[in-house]
Each structure stands twice: as C-alpha cells, then as structure tokens.
Amino acid sequence: QYGLTHIDIVKVDAEGHDFDVIKGFHSAIEEGIIDMFQFEYNQFTLAARRALRDFFKLFAERYLICRLLPNGLEACGYHPVLENFGQSNWVAVRRGMIDAAAIRHFSISAAKGLP
Numbered sequence: 001q002y003g004l005t006h007i008d009i010v011k012v013d014a015e016g017h018d019f020d021v022i023k024g025f026h027s028a029i030e031e032g033i034i035d036m037f038q039f040e041y042n043q044f045t046l047a048a049r050r051a052l053r054d055f056f057k058l059f060a061e062r063y064l065i066c067r068l069l070p071n072g073l074e075a076c077g078y079h080p081v082l083e084n085f086g087q088s089n090w091v092a093v094r095r096g097m098i099d100a101a102a103i104r105h106f107s108i109s110a111a112k113g114l115p
Contacts, residue, residue, distance in 0.1 A: 009036040016044025019054050029062060037092040038068065046085045053078055055090065063092035064108075072107025 010025065012018045018039040028034050037059075041052050056078040059065055066073035068089040076082070093106070102108070 005033060007034045009038060010034055012037065012039045016042070016046075016048035016050070018045070019048070019050045019058070022055075023058060029059075032062060032094060032096060035094045035097050037063070039090055039092075040088070041085070041090055042087045043085050052082050055092070059092045063094055064098060066091050066093060066108060067111070072109060074111050075108055076111035
C-alpha cells in the first residue's frame with residue numbers, strides 16, 4: 001500500500017500473538033525485504049497455543065534465529081530444551097544480510113551448549 005521496498009527491522013510485541021503478526025508478513029518474508037524481526041517468547045506464547053518451534057519453522061529458509069542478550073545476538077538452532085516459555089527476546093536475521101560486518105555490528109555469536 002505504501003510502496004515500501006525495504007524494511008530494516010520489525011519489532012513485534014503482541015502479548016503472545018507475535019507469531020500470528022509475523023505470519024501476516026509472509027509475502028515480505030518471501031520477497032526478502034525485511035532484514036530483521038524482533039519478537040518475544042513467554043507464557044503468553046503458550047496461552048496463544050504457539051511454541052518457539054513455530055517461529056523456527058516459519059523462518060527456517062531465510063532467517064537465522066538468535067536470542068537477544070545484553071551482549072549481542074546468540075545464534076542457535078531449534079532444540080526442545082528451549083521450549084520453557086520463560087520471558088525471552090529473539091531476533092530473526094535475514095541470512096542474505098549476514099556478513100562479517102553484520103556479525104561484528106550485532107555481536108552475533110554461536111550458542112554455547114545448544115545446537
């Protein structure tokens with residue numbers, strides 16, 4: 001509607017309905033026009049009958065999913081141990097934008113003790 005061709009980041013805070021909001025961006029995800037999504041995962045996610053696995057499946061092909069930590073982004077693959085519904089913030093980073101400069105800028109590191 002507004003003719004946007006690129007979006008740096010979409011911040012979602014929908015009290016458990018983050019997955020459904022992000023799913024509404026399906027076309028933009030497919031076209032690769034959004035570099036990053038930031039979303040919350042917590043007990044409200046459970047109340048909305050969603051799981052962290054749903055986010056990993058939605059973003060699997062085009063984004064690297066990272067936990068948002070005070071010292072940067074921690075990249076990890078999905079593992080059931082992550083399904084604790086504790087308050088956490090996550091960032092999905094479009095794979096096509098990840099290079100050495102992005103890794104330094106966002107302090108992206110591999111998860112320790114997780115996939």
